[in-house]
Amino acid sequence: MSVSTPSHDGDGRTVLEIDDLAVRYAVEGGSAVHAVDGATFSIEAGETYGLVGESGCGKTTLAKSLIHLLDNNGYIERGEVWYDGTIPRWEGSDGEPTREAIEDDDVPVREDGMTNLAELSSTQIRDIRWRDIAIIPQSAMNALNPVYKVGDQIVESIVRHEPETPEAEAYQRARDLLERVGIEPDRADDYAHQFSGGMKQRAVIAMAMSCNPDVLIADEPTTALDVIIQDRILEELEQIQEEFGVSIIVISHDISVMAEICDRMAVMYGGKVMESGPKEDIFDATANPYTLGLKNSFPTITEAQQDLVSIPGTPPKLQDPDAGCRFRERCPFAVEECHTSHPPMYDAAATGTAVLEATDDERAHRTACYRIDEIEQIRADAAEEHTWTDETIESQSR
Amino acid sequence: MDGRDNRESEPLVRVRNLRKLFDQSQGIVDTILGREPQPVRAVDGVSFDIEQGDVVGIAGESGCGKTTIGKLLVGLHAPTEGEITFDGTDITEMSNETEREFRKRVQMIFQDPFESLNPRMTVYDTVAEPLKINGIEPEYEARRERVRTVLEDVGLAPADVYLDAFPTELSGGERQRVAIARALVVDPDFVVCDEPVSMLDVSIRAGVLNLMQDLKEEYGLTYLFISHDLSLIRYMCERVGVMYLGNMVEQGPTDDVVNDPKHPYTEALFDAVPDVEMREQRRRANATGEVPSPRNPPDGCRYHPRCANIIPDDDWAGSQDAFRRAYQFKLRIEREEIGEETIDPSEADSERELLEAGLTLDVPEEYQNETERQTSGTRVSLDSLDMDRTARSTLEDAASALQSGDRERALSLLDDELxxxxxxxxxxxxxxxxxxxxCHLYDESPAAGTTAGVGTAATDD
Known part of the structure; x- marks a missing residue:
């Protein structure tokens, strides 16, 4: 028997629509680090969306900015984050935004009832955070409070976000949640140090699911875990999704984990989404030099003879970057155009046609590369080791 | 690595029955109460050979003792017991003279290049230090030339750009290259690499790995490559040893170990690795629970509490699956994960409920019994398990003893049966x-016959 396929029970309803989002960190001297720049994608109900990239590519910043969890010097420079839902104040008795809210120009709710999270105040976002969009931060399992019982910490998160819940009911819910993630409900009365690593991560997942959110953000959910436990946590995430129908945003640098659990994904580099779309398209019809390079440098367990090729150079500094393509310094395929401006997102399926069109279809397989019309050749060249030498790249970038 | 190869020459490294225990410092309470100190059994009876020119991998999860083995081999730890010979010399009993020679021939590359380089030393000072310590190239010019050559060999060219740089000015990949240069500058024969790329970004890992392979040819090196990342082991190593809780459970040619693992732990370990090619078609790992503490490891085979293929005694009248479940029930009672408070005694059939909860397997869904899947793993129907009446009534007696609070009686009943x-x-x-x-599956005794029971589904009768 094989690992169950990720659920696609999404009714096609868009839960989150991120439009031209840019996030910066202010640094001394008036300049800024452009951590996320012009990210555009959307997430449907019940799907798993992956943000993949190396350290410093902006994937965590992007996820945190959705629910205003940036560090003090971080801010949203521009862009919108449309969420299918709203805060209680603008909700009518049917749970939908009221007509007044939609028509009021000062209220960031649009005609189809979606709310722009980027414009909410820090008190307003608290109604969304955790109740509607929950996050499991990186190494959250090590952040459980050692002097409170695990069950009580889940109760606390329920009562904090749903103050009307009676304590006893919240406690029962905590036990149920633990059982759902495969922990004996009795262990609710244990402390974190009595849990093993895998159990702590399960407890953190239970906690994140405590208010039955629409979207769950999991930042490197398996990175510090041993491989057998990682396997179980990945299964757990799939089961949680099946049961609750929650959309999951997974952040990871590990493309083999992504290949397994995501429905769709975005490959990020230097704050930009370089390629996005259905997982199958990204792996089987890769349409961006960076993704090709990343795939080349990743060993797999199934292949005996493989030639790994690394991408020369190092990721760019994102402090006041210039206008050119972020990847061009390391790209063996860079041309004149790449130095003038970062490419827009092109429709990757339209390769071979003479006309290049930037596409707004966020569901499609899209790539930020000017040479998309030559992608067949680029794919072939990218498989050759000599393509990725410093010399080749040097000659391109002059 | 296993010494059974009929090679003419002596292996470069020969390890026999190696043991390393770390003493736990005793608290005052333990001392007053006269408790025996319980050492951490990091490496517990490991034997293997490394042939000249091989790349040998040590794989395993965190805490299995793989780093300790690496440190023992380069002399950073002294073994508690056992024998390590390097090129015919016992490294635990070396004279100062031979030890100096040994330290020149054996080097180590550490995991984190952000911590293993002294931030106040320039690249030149860092790489030249082993030369000074070992009294190689006493002339400044010759020394500088040698450092320059090594830097260019590890891909830091032109060397003059790097010689006076401090580690903070370098990227992670460049730092790890400096660490490699520092190891190679004394022209060693044997290099222990402890997770050499795990701190590096994915896109530059391959460069460092390929460099290490090139240098192996150029410098005629033998590597011990330690990693938790099985895909990297597959890429780098001809032979691999898989460790679990201080023991080496399986060793052999990497391709064969990966494609056809013999030890149940190795099988679970490789099943658990996600793969770009396989995607959702991958089989999950069939193992229960997590790695126990090396302070108090399980008796017998260290892996038996998690093992899918645990071997029932000849008098067990039932399927291997039923035995594995009954054994899990016993372990849960032992670890006090289950007890009289698990099921409310006022509930109808509480003893049976307790037993049906205790007999569940904490494994991925694909290995669960049909009745288990229906209850999302919380209960397994007793009737769906294949065992005879005596075994079943023992389990029931144990459950009722447990429900009435008599844990010890429950355990002694189960101990006799299982x-x-x-x-x-x-x-x-x-x-x-x-x-x-x-692994006992490969014993020559009749017990080996029971492997047939592995993986067979329980009957629904």
Whole structure:
């Protein structure tokens, strides 16, 4: 028997629509680090969306900015984050935004009832955070409070976000949640140090699911875990999704984990989404030099003879970057155009046609590369080791 | 690595029955109460050979003792017991003279290049230091030239750009290259690499790995490559040893170990690795629970409490699956994960509920019994398990003892019924095909016949 396929029970309803989002960190001297720049994608109900990239590519910043969890010097420079839902104040008795809210120009709710999270105040976002969009931060399992019982910490998160819940009911819910993630409900009365690593991560997942959110953000959910436990946590995430129908945003640098659990994904580099779309398209019809390079440098367990090729150079500094393509310094395929401006997102399926069109279809397989019309050749060249030498790249970038 | 290869020459490194225990410092309470100190058994009876020119991998999860082995081999730890010979010399009993020679021939590359380089030393000072310590190239010009050559060999060219740089000015990949240059500058024969790329970004890892492979040819090196990342082991190593809780459970040619693992732990470990090619078609790992503490490891085979293939005694009248479940029930009682408070005693059939909860397997869904899947793993129907009446009534007696609060009686009932060689005897490594496997499944006794029961589904009767 094989690992169950990720659920696609999404009714096609868009839960989150991120439009031209840019996030910066202010640094001394008036300049800024452009951590996320012009990210555009959307997430449907019940799907798993992956943000993949190396350290410093902006994937965590992007996820945190959705629910205003940036560090003090971080801010949203521009862009919108449309969420299918709203805060209680603008909700009518049917749970939908009221007509007044939609028509009021000062209220960031649009005609189809979606709310722009980027414009909410820090008190307003608290109604969304955790109740509607929950996050499991990186190494959250090590952040459980050692002097409170695990069950009580889940109760606390329920009562904090749903103050009307009676304590006893919240406690029962905590036990149920633990059982759902495969922990004996009795262990609710244990402390974190009595849990093993895998159990702590399960407890953190239970906690994140405590208010039955629409979207769950999991930042490197398996990175510090041993491989057998990682396997179980990945299964757990799939089961949680099946049961609750929650959309999951997974952040990871590990493309083999992504290949397994995501429905769709975005490959990020230097704050930009370089390629996005259905997982199958990204792996089987890769349409961006960076993704090709990343795939080349990743060993797999199934292949005996493989030639790994690394991408020369190092990721760019994102402090006041210039206008050119972020990847061009390391790209063996860079041309004149790449130095003038970062490419827009092109429709990757339209390769071979003479006309290049930037596409707004966020569901499609899209790539930020000017040479998309030559992608067949680029794919072939990218498989050759000599393509990725410093010399080749040097000659391109002059 | 297993020494059974009929090579003419002596292996470069020969390890026999190696043991390293770390003493736990005793608290005052323990001292007053006169408690015996319980050492951490980091490496507990490991034997292997490394042939000249091989790249040998040590794989395993965190805490299995793989780093400790690396440090023992370069002399950073002294073994508690056992024997390490390097090129014919016992490294535990070296004179100062031979030790100096040994330290020149054996080097180590550490995991984190952000911590293993002194931030106040320039690249030149860092790489030249081993030369100074070992009295190689006493002339400044010659020394500088040698450092320059090594830097260019590890891909830091032109060397003059790097010579006076401090580590903070370098990227992670460049730092690890400096660390490699520092190891190679004394022209060693044997290099222990402890997770050499795990701190590096994915896109530059391959460059460092390929460099290490090139340098192996150029400098005529032998590597011990330690990693938790099995895909990297597959990429780098001709032979691999898989460790679990201080023991080496299987060793042999990497391709064979990956494609056809013999030890149940190795099988679970490789099943658990996600893969770009396989995606959702991958089989999950069939193992229960997590790695126990090396302070108090299980008796017999260290892996038996998690093992899918635990071997029932001949008097067990039932399927292997039923035995594995009954054994899990016993372990849960032992660890006090289950007890009289688990099921409300006022509930109808509470004893049976307790037993049906206790007999569940904490494994991925694909290995669960049909009745288990229906209850999302919380209960397994007793009737769906294949065992005879005596076994079943023992389990029921144990459950009722447990429900009435008599944990000890429950355990002694189960102990009598659930005999297994896996818990009683430590399996010695024995040759299976072209490798060594430490597992009772490969014993020559009749017990080996029970493998047929593995993986067969329980009957629904």
């Amino acid at each position: 005999q297994t060689v896996c818990a009683e005897e430590t399996p010695a490594p024995r040759p299976v095909e072209n490798r060594d496997v430490a």
